[in-house]
Amino acid sequence: MMRSPYADEVIPDVSVFDFLFADLSEDDAGRVALIDGVSGGETTFGELRARIEAFAGALAARGIGPGDVVALHSPNVPAFVIAFHGILRSGATATTVNALYTTAEVARQLEDSGATMLVTVGPLLPQSGPAAEEAGIPADRVIVLDGADGHPSLAELLAERAAAPSVRIDPATHVAVMPYSSGTTGFPKGVRLSHRNLVANVVQCTPVLDVESDDVVLAVLPFFHIYGMTVLLDLALSRRARLVTMPRFDLAEFLRIIQDHRCTYLFIAPPIAVALAKHPLVEEYDLSSARALLSGAAPLDEKLAGAVAERLGVRVRQGYGMSELSPVSHVIPPERDDLSLGGIGVPIANVECRLVDLETGEDIDTPSEGESRPGELAVRGPNVMLGYLGHDDDTARTIDAEGFLHTGDVAVVLADGSFRIVDRVKELIKYHGYQVAPAELEAVLLAHPSIADAAVIGVPDADGQEIPKAFVVRAAGHDDLDEAAVMAHVAGLVAPHKKVRAVEFIEVVPKSTSGKILRKDLRAAQ
Structure with a gap:
């Protein structure tokens, strides 16, 4: 400890x-x-x-x-x-x-x-x-x-x-x-x-x-x-x-x-x-x-x-x-x-x-x-x-x-007693200091009739800041679904800081045998 x-x-x-105020002096x-x-x-x-x-x-x-x-x-x-x-x-x-x-x-x-x-x-x-x-x-x-x-x-x-x-x-x-x-x-x-x-x-x-x-x-x-x-x-x-x-x-x-x-x-x-x-x-x-x-x-x-x-x-x-x-x-x-x-x-x-x-x-x-x-x-x-x-x-x-x-x-803790954050166990995305829950965005994405499955992770942008990226599986017969349509769908339903800012279409979302999204696999592929 x-x-x-x-x-x-x-x-x-x-x-x-x-x-704050009980001892307020004159x-x-x-x-x-x-x-x-x-x-x-x-x-x-x-x-x-x-x-x-x-x-x-x-x-x-x-x-x-x-x-x-x-x-x-x-x-x-x-x-x-x-x-x-x-x-x-x-x-x-x-x-x-x-x-x-x-x-x-x-x-x-x-x-x-x-x-x-x-x-x-x-x-x-x-x-x-x-x-x-x-x-x-x-x-x-x-x-x-x-x-x-x-x-x-x-x-x-x-x-x-x-x-x-x-x-x-x-x-x-x-x-x-x-x-x-x-x-x-x-x-x-x-x-x-x-x-x-x-x-x-x-x-x-x-x-x-x-x-x-x-x-x-x-x-x-x-x-x-x-x-x-x-x-x-x-x-x-x-x-x-x-x-x-x-x-x-x-x-x-x-x-x-x-x-x-x-x-x-x-x-x-x-x-x-x-x-x-x-x-x-x-x-x-x-x-x-x-x-x-x-x-x-x-x-x-x-x-x-x-x-x-x-x-x-x-x-x-x-x-x-x-x-x-x-x-x-x-x-x-x-x-x-x-x-x-x-x-x-x-x-x-x-x-x-x-x-x-x-x-x-x-x-x-x-x-x-x-x-x-x-x-x-x-x-x-x-x-x-x-x-x-x-x-x-x-x-x-x-x-x-x-x-x-x-x-x-x-x-990690250093010999001088200071700490440095190196990773996250949790799945939260920090966009401009605001918390973005992947599960919340995934629920929004799955409400789109052209999306069969989806996962969201945080990825770095050009300035090294984290942004939400969606991995989307198109529903059968909806090959015309594009990145702009996915982004527009999410943007219309969430606060601005929660918007999806990158989209990648994939064949299948990686999941464990219990059905949990393997976000670490998606992050490793970036």
Whole structure:
């Protein structure tokens, strides 16, 4: 077993709201907490706390409280922060919905999570409105933050000035948020994260993420994703830093916001790193305010990381985690210039790790020199999820009897105590940091009348980023089915990040005697 090189941090036994706002000083209340990157509008910490409490009061007046699930379907705007923390303050559970989801995908999450209320924005109402109706959520319980006919708005809820409810919860067992993750395989499942999980992960990151109160943090990674939720939103708020929201990624707008708002700390995913390293537009902006950049959500190539660091003159680091870990378990610390930028660094405070031999199940020890043989990374700590909603068998397969969460990622440990991800046991595809479950795309493909069988794997594109590739067996008499038709079929039924981006027609999908798709055989042939 390997332990964090950092001493354990004390995890407060409080709700997320109390952790972030209970000790808000008068000076901090006057500090700017949020800046709308598009409009430039500012919200102070004091205003934010008051609006969160008013939102929670409005929810309580509508019968929302502990035991209820409220869905939040919104891009990164200041109103997201009010709604998200207002839901948690009310005692309810927030299930955050990918802003790119189709109506069918939104409806599936609403129904699976048991959501009885939906909070969204006008631009997403064409998807979320019909989804709510399909899930049995009436229009008066679909809150449209920026306003829409027939729906309550954020302004209306805040104007009610309802007092925030008195809520008693056990932070260790009460589910605060329920993002959806495919785990190590299969369809997306609700990841039950407690208040303690979220508070713990922010506290655990104290020694390795040096965001300070005078930092300006650019929030382009989505808050609905656990990375944005914990590492950007909650960590920045806890450090009293200034958070600049950006609803969607556009390179020119991304660079403009860094320049105009003098952003200092950038949290990104690898596709943004590619643009920062290679795109000529970068030279047209003054990015000298940036001092640190952290990449997560998918593996970052060491050479790419070095190219970004050199071009921007910033410190570049990489972290690792997953929704089930709230999400961070490993980070390259600020002071560790000796560690490879292609690795994931060391375990954060309060974390214990194991590398499990894939064949023998035995633990792999840290070597005295060089690197260990590969093994599946398993993690134990206060950030490990409570479990999957309604999937006890999957929970039991993921978290063992000793409390170690088996990540499905294959890693090696180096003599210096750092880790590097080398492969995946799990079948998930990471496209631009988003999870794509092969089984979900395969089900969509098999619904096409011209497709007899199909399999999906992740393959590298020209920039070394993973994309979904479909292997398709044409149905008899449908030899005219082409790549464009397959791609169009899938694109019409899934969110953009799930689209199939390469197609290969084959005679038969390789399968085991039990009928399981042998994706390793497909990968080996690439």
